[in-house]
Amino acid sequence: MRGFIHYQSISYIRSLKMIPPATVFGVxxxxxxxxxxVPILSSFAVSSMAVYLVMTWLAMTVFSIEEETEKNMLFVQLNSKTRYLxxxxxxxxxxxxxxxxxxxxxxxxxDSFRGPIRPIHIGLSIYSHLFLAWFGILVGTFFSVTSFSTRKYTWLSALLVVTISLSYEGLVEKIYLLKWILFIFPPVTHTLSYLKEDEIVQLDGTFMQLxxxxxxxxxxxxxxxxxLYLRKER
Structure with missing residues (x-):
């Protein structure tokens, strides 16, 4: 497994496919x-959304560095399709x-922030960046390795999911019934709900529920x- 990760890392770096998402994120x-x-928590909310978008992009490029034949060879070498994923x-x-x-x-x-940094700020920033990064990875994976992925509309579909998940609150405010439909999309706004204001001194029960x-x-x-990935690769 370590050998596979090492090999894949080198292949991905050599492919230079990491440069566009990494450059966009850095800028x-x-x-x-x-x-x-600048305000603390709202700034972390913006960078968390950037992580979400860029990790969706990066995940899709990670799954695109080999052709179908090479992928099947890796399945044989790993003796497990799960290990590949x-x-x-x-x-x-x-x-x-x-x-x-x-x-x-x-x-x-x-030292860009307005006011002192407290542990609650760091904790919320790690929480938001970590989960939004994972949501981005899941979206990128979903549109790369499952039967829902199509070469023609893969990127457009992924962008649509990202856009809808970021616009969840606005969509629900206009059409409340969408709340029961959009729950299938990553809960991005739920993750960022406590990063709108910098006056938070403690987290309440509502935060724990979210x-x-x-x-x-x-x-x-x-x-x-x-x-879905394993079903497609049967």
Whole structure:
């Protein structure tokens, strides 16, 4: 498994497919903190959304570095289709951690924030960046390795899911019934709901309910994507 991850990492880096998403994310973060005295939590909310978008993009490129024949050869070498998927996810998570580190540590290093940083700020920033990164990986995987992926509309479909999940609150306000339809989309706005204001001093029961839903969705989403992938590769 380590050999596969190492091989895939080298192949991905050599393919140069990581450069566009990494460049876009880096520019996004540098522009976000181009000025000092920016609000803390709302800035982390913006960088979390950037992680979500970029990790969707990056995950799709990670799954596109080999052709079908080479992929089948890797299945044989690994003796497990599940290991192939987990190895790909490991690579995605590695880059997600790098993006998270840049998004959180860069503004701290250049002292961009308005007011002092408290542990609750750091905790919420890690929470939002981590789950939105994973949501992005799941969306990218869903439109890369399942039967729902089509070469012609893959990128457009992924962009549509990202856009709808980011616009959840606005859509529900206009048409309330959409609340019961859009629950299948990643709960991005639920994850970011406590990053709108910087006056938070403690987290209440509502936050715990939202956090539980976010974690449950992550687990269920992971299981569903894995099963759809294995069904397609039968």
């Amino acid at each position: 996004w973060i540098f522009l976000l903190y181009a000025y000092s005295n 987990l190895g790909k996810w490991a690579i995605c998570l590695f880059f997600a951690v790098l993006f998270m580190a840049l998004a959180i540590l860069y503004p701290l290093g250049i 956090a539980i839903w976010v974690m449950v969705y992550s687990v269920i989403g992971t299981v569903i994507v894995m099963r």
